[in-house]
Amino acid sequence: MSKNINCVIKVGEARADWWKKHMSSLLPNINFFLMRENYEIDKIDLAIVWKPENGWLKTFKNLRCIISLGSGIDHILCDPDLPKNIPIIKTTGEDLKMRMREYVVLHVLKHHRNLPAVTEARNTHQWKQIIEPPANKRTLGIMGLGNLGLDCAITLKNLGFKVNGWSNSKKNIDGINTFTGEKELTKFLKQVEILVCMLPLTPKTRGILNLELFNKIEKEFCLINVARGEHLVEEDLLKALENKIIKEATLDVFHIEPLPIKHPFWKNSKIFITPHIASLLDPEAGGKEIAKNVNDFLNGKQVDNLIPPGKGY
Numbered sequence: 530m531s532k533n534i535n536c537v538i539k540v541g542e543a544r545a546d547w548w549k550k551h552m553s554s555l556l557p558n559i560n561f562f563l564m565r566e567n568y569e570i571d572k573i574d575l576a577i578v579w580k581p582e583n584g585w586l587k588t589f590k591n592l593r594c595i596i597s598l599g600s601g602i603d604h605i606l607c608d609p610d611l612p613k614n615i616p617i618i619k620t621t622g623e624d625l626k627m628r629m630r631e632y633v634v635l636h637v638l639k640h641h642r643n644l645p646a647v648t649e650a651r652n653t654h655q656w657k658q659i660i661e662p663p664a665n666k667r668t669l670g671i672m673g674l675g676n677l678g679l680d681c682a683i684t685l686k687n688l689g690f691k692v693n694g695w696s697n698s699k700k701n702i703d704g705i706n707t708f709t710g711e712k713e714l715t716k717f718l719k720q721v722e723i724l725v726c727m728l729p730l731t732p733k734t735r736g737i738l739n740l741e742l743f744n745k746i747e748k749e750f751c752l753i754n755v756a757r758g759e760h761l762v763e764e765d766l767l768k769a770l771e772n773k774i775i776k777e778a779t780l781d782v783f784h785i786e787p788l789p790i791k792h793p794f795w796k797n798s799k800i801f802i803t804p805h806i807a808s809l810l811d812p813e814a815g816g817k818e819i820a821k822n823v824n825d826f827l828n829g830k831q832v833d834n835l836i837p838p839g840k841g842y
């Protein structure tokens with residue numbers, strides 16, 4: 530069979546050759562080119578990308594589909610010159626879900642059982658019994674009930690927590706109190722003690738974690754952001770910590786990554802920082818998922834996680 534489908538790959542240089550080899554072995558009937566190689570621009574059908582430069586994708590006049598090397602697509606949609614009529618397939622799957630579940634459960638339990646205070650007591654040689662309420666007396670708020678958020682919400686419900694979930698469209702999920710859209714945001718937040726952001730970054734959600742939202746929560750609460758740094762208004766987090774609106778925060782994502790050495794977050798002991806590692810795409814598992822999605826797309830089948838033009842996430 531002749532190879533008449535061409536795909537360009539734009540990934541970090543460290544693994545670029547590996548990706549080309551891996552994808553060529555999974556999809557032997559497709560010609561793969563790295564961004565830096567020679568290819569005929571007008572013959573490119575597909576692009577597999579992570580953080581493409583603004584204006585680059587519009588140079589492919591016959592592009593049929595963009596594949597995001599990750600479950601967020603904000604790194605593609607931020608291009609002002611992005612061709613408007615091309616579908617995007619995001620890469621997600623079981624592996625990513627499992628890793629995110631581990632991270633979110635770990636940090637929810639850390640805040641729930643007040644591990645920072647337990648650690649401090651241990652480090653100062655104090656036998657101090659810190660008693661927290663059981664999970665069924667604690668309300669968690671999960672912002673975003675998509676591929677990753679829903680899985681975490683169900684897992685946390687199964688651990689016994691009272692779980693509130695917030696999404697764009699109405700959902701009925703056994704054992705979870707669901708809230709929809711802006712009109713139910715205040716009700717969703719009211720009783721929350723640990724708030725987890727698992728929203729996509731869109732014009733509506735950028736800056737959503739701000740003082741106005743924090744003030745809608747009745748008790749002092751803990752914040753976990755695993756979504757995107759731009760969801761959080763950073764100065765507002767510092768103010769909320771200072772004013773005891775927020776007790777502690779766990780952040781995996783930041784406006785600027787790596788987090789600059791002089792950033793005030795580093796010095797604040799109430800902010801637990803991880804370097805965007807909540808759930809990294811495993812290249813082996815991700816490659817297989819891309820291969821399946823690309824085959825389905827080329828064969829005109831329904832594609833999991835295909836985002837139609839204009840949807841935004």
Ligand code: NDP
Pocket residue numbers: 600601602621625672673674675676677678695696697698699710711727728729730731733734755756757781782805806807808809842
């Ligand atoms: P999905 O697109 O599957 O789900 C998004 C959810 O957010 C949906 O439930 C959607 O509602 C809801 N939502 C979107 N916009 C709004 C809005 N304006 N108001 C209320 N709800 C809204 O996303 P994923 O679960 O795949 O990813 C979640 C986040 O995690 C993303 O930001 C992604 O970039 C990030 N991520 C971070 C990683 C890390 O390592 N830190 C790794 C992987 C992902 P509806 O269901 O009604 O459409």
